[in-house]
Amino acid sequence: MPKNESPSQAIRLNEEHVAENMTRTREEHATELAEDYVEAIADLIDEHREARVTDLARLFAVTPATVNNTIARLQKAGLVTSEKYRSIFLTNSGRELAEQCKARHETVYRFLLSLGLSHKIASRDTEGIEHHCSPETLRAFKKLADEAGSS
Amino acid sequence: MPKNESPSQAIRLNEEHVAENMTRTREEHATELAEDYVEAIADLIDEHREARVTDLARLFAVTPATVNNTIARLQKAGLVTSEKYRSIFLTNSGRELAEQCKARHETVYRFLLSLGLSHKIASRDTEGIEHHCSPETLRAFKKLADEAGSS
DNA sequence: CAATATTTTTAGCACATGCTAACTTGACAT
DNA sequence: ATGTCAAGTTAGCATGTGCTAAAAATATTG
Ligand SMILES: [Mn+2]
Ligand SMILES: [Mn+2]
Ligand SMILES: [Mn+2]
Ligand SMILES: [Mn+2]
Numbered sequence: 001m002p003k004n005e006s007p008s009q010a011i012r013l014n015e016e017h018v019a020e021n022m023t024r025t026r027e028e029h030a031t032e033l034a035e036d037y038v039e040a041i042a043d044l045i046d047e048h049r050e051a052r053v054t055d056l057a058r059l060f061a062v063t064p065a066t067v068n069n070t071i072a073r074l075q076k077a078g079l080v081t082s083e084k085y086r087s088i089f090l091t092n093s094g095r096e097l098a099e100q101c102k103a104r105h106e107t108v109y110r111f112l113l114s115l116g117l118s119h120k121i122a123s124r125d126t127e128g129i130e131h132h133c134s135p136e137t138l139r140a141f142k143k144l145a146d147e148a149g150s151s
Numbered sequence: 152m153p154k155n156e157s158p159s160q161a162i163r164l165n166e167e168h169v170a171e172n173m174t175r176t177r178e179e180h181a182t183e184l185a186e187d188y189v190e191a192i193a194d195l196i197d198e199h200r201e202a203r204v205t206d207l208a209r210l211f212a213v214t215p216a217t218v219n220n221t222i223a224r225l226q227k228a229g230l231v232t233s234e235k236y237r238s239i240f241l242t243n244s245g246r247e248l249a250e251q252c253k254a255r256h257e258t259v260y261r262f263l264l265s266l267g268l269s270h271k272i273a274s275r276d277t278e279g280i281e282h283h284c285s286p287e288t289l290r291a292f293k294k295l296a297d298e299a300g301s302s
Numbered sequence: 303c304a305a306t307a308t309t310t311t312t313a314g315c316a317c318a319t320g321c322t323a324a325c326t327t328g329a330c331a332t
Numbered sequence: 333a334t335g336t337c338a339a340g341t342t343a344g345c346a347t348g349t350g351c352t353a354a355a356a357a358t359a360t361t362g
Contacts, residue, residue, distance in 0.1 A: 013194050017271075019212040021278040022187070026350090028279055029180070033319080036173070043164050053340060061170040064340065066320055073318080085327060085340060115291040120168070125288050127172040128179055132279025140266045177320090184349080204310060217350055219311065224348080236310060236357060 025132065032131045035101045036060075037070060038079055041090055042098035050087035104138060105130050111141035114148035176283065183282045186252045187211075188221060189230055192241055193249035201238035255289060256281050262292035265299035 040059050044051035056067045071088060074080045079094035090098060108130045112122035133141065191210050195202035207218045222239060225231045230245035241249060259281045263273035284292065 013198055013210075015210055017274055018191070018210050021275045022211045024275055025279040030318085040169070047164055054338085059164075059166055059169050060173045062319090063321065065322080065342080068341065069319075112288065115288075115295070117287055117291060121285055121287045123168055124172045124175055125283055125285050128176045128283025129280050132276055132283070134272055134276050136268055136272045137263065137266075137276050140268060144266070181348085205308085213349090214351065215310065216312080216352080220349075 028131050033070065034074055034077065034079060035097065035131060036127075037074055038090060038094045038098040039101040039105065041080065041088055042095065042102065045090070051089075052087045056088075101130070104133065107138055107142045107145060108133060110145035110149065114145045179282050184221065185225060185228065185230060186248065186282060187278075188225055189241060189245045189249040190252045190256065192231065192239055193246065193253065196241070202240075203238045207239075252281070255284065258289055258293045258296060259284060261296035261300065265296045 037056070040056060041051040044055050044059075048055070053064050053067045053071070056071075057064045060067070071080060071082050074094070075082055078091055079097060080088050080090055082088045105126060109122055109126045112125060112129075113119070117125075188207070191207060192202040195206050195210075199206070204215050204218045204222070207222075208215045211218070222231060222233050225245070226233055229242055230248060231239050231241055233239045256277060260273055260277045263276060263280075264270070268276075
């Protein structure tokens with residue numbers, strides 16, 4: 001029945017772009033947990049010298065079994081090293097990723113603060129938003145956060 | 152070995168908040184695909200009178216089998232109606248959600264544009280960011296986008 | 303109408319991410 | 333040294349989200 005009638009220029013669904021964007025967002029989600037883990041592990045090591053399964057379980061509000069499972073994947077991905085009953089460490093690759101993620105997290109957080117949002121809200125939304133910012137967007141965020149910071 | 156030494160006030164891991172934020176982000180991810188689907192279905196119906204499996208598969212860059220699977224879940228969730236070999240429609244609840252999501256999508260997109268980002272980048276990043284904006288953040292985005300819009 | 307092409311569905315698979323329950327290991331206090 | 337408790341592991345399960353390949357239904361076209 002629908003042949004091509006009603007151009008209906010209201011929404012303009014650019015199908016090519018939508019498909020690209022969806023694919024990109026899926027890719028971001030695939031790396032999201034890994035990013036949060038290496039970031040948390042780096043933070044824990046900074047604060048307590050070591051990152052243990054229990055610490056991560058508390059931080060992420062999941063069970064130790066889930067942490068174990070995830071750590072096994074991260075190890076396979078070459079981001080962490082882990083021996084049984086020992087605490088978890090980052091590989092060089094993991095440390096590098098953690099650094100990038102911490103910087104990115106910081107940028108997004110400061111940007112949201114600069115919009116006048118509360119620490120609580122900014123910190124909450126940062127946790128999700130950080131994984132979906134392209135380098136261009138991140139640059140824009142950083143610029144504005146820096147400008148607002150020099151108040 | 153680690154007892155409580157080195158306050159190391161560099162990062163300040165507020166464990167309570169981190170756990171809360173992670174839980175929240177997980178919840179957002181659980182509804183993300185549903186939101187994008189109802190939005191896409193609404194757009195397709197606006198443009199073509201109907202939303203078919205193939206259309207959605209093209210839009211999301213997945214296989215028709217995947218769309219079928221997802222539609223079954225959405226139906227169980229009461230967001231769409233679907234009969235075999237027929238096109239897909241929104242329930243009232245689905246239409247309502249689609250409206251909200253479209254408004255939110257629009258707000259985030261206009262906000263990113265107002266930062267000087269290209270349409271391409273803004274549209275890409277919006278697709279992920281939109282699902283992680285609290286009402287407060289959304290209000291801030293809208294305010295700034297509106298201000299910039301009146302140029 | 304009949305042949306063909308497209309669309310939709312189904313079955314069966316895989317992997318990520320979560321859980322609980324049971325078991326093992328390690329740490330620590332008496 | 334031993335007994336207890338916390339921490340870590342494992343097995344087994346569920347759900348979400350993707351895939352391919354094959355079958356069934358529908359649409360198009362000669
Ligand atoms: Mn995060
Ligand atoms: Mn996300
Ligand atoms: Mn959207
Ligand atoms: Mn989206």
